[in-house]
Amino acid sequence: MALWLPGMRITADRLNGMVGDWQPYIPAWYADGATTSLGNGSLDGRYKLYGKTCEFALRLEWGTDTTTTVEAAYWEFSLPMAPSAVQGNTWQPVSCWLYDASAPARWNATGYVNATTGRITAIVAHADGGYIDRGEMPSQTPVGSTLQPAGVAWAAGDRLNIWGNYETV
Known part of the structure; x- marks a missing residue:
């Protein structure tokens, strides 16, 4: 059935019907060659x-007994829907x-939806190009503060x- 037919009027009900409601999902946290708790x-x-476009957001908040042994490993997080590798875009x-509560300091970074594994991977801080997926935060200038020392x-x-959108299968 066609979503729009000639002469149809745009109404709130029709527009709301085009977009799904936010749904919860529980991401899995992976560390290549390491463990996380x-x-x-x-x-x-x-x-x-939105059709075949998935918009998502996830949040990891460190607890008093959250641990990882990922000094040199990649962090990865599962996605709510399988991503498409359309036109070779993997x-x-x-x-x-990223937010360091003790400073407080904030960093922007980029991650990637890996259509081959179906996970978010290779999270890179912009200023120094270093991966944040390890036991320390990146060494760079946070927003509204001075240079953050290395090894936080x-x-x-x-x-x-982490948030974004991607094409689903």
Whole structure:
């Protein structure tokens, strides 16, 4: 059935019918060659579909007993829907935001939807090009502060937010 037919009027009900509601999902957290433990931290996500476009957001908040042994490993997070590798686009960029609660300091970063694995991977901080997916936050200038010293360990209250959209299968 066609969504729009000639002569149809745009109404709130029709527009609302085109866009799904936000749905919760629980992302999985992976570390290549290492282990992670959420402990009393939190990891949650949500998504909605616009046709074959999936818009999503996820948040990892470090708890007092959250741990990882990922000093040199990649972090990856599961997606709510399988991504498409349309036209060979197997790496679709998404936005990330890191928050160091103790400073407080914030960083922008970029992650990628990997259509081959179906995960978000290779989260890179913009200023130094270093991966944040390890036991420390990046060394760069945070928003509204001075240069953050290298080697700031993840601690309780620190957050990683990832959001974006991608084409689904």
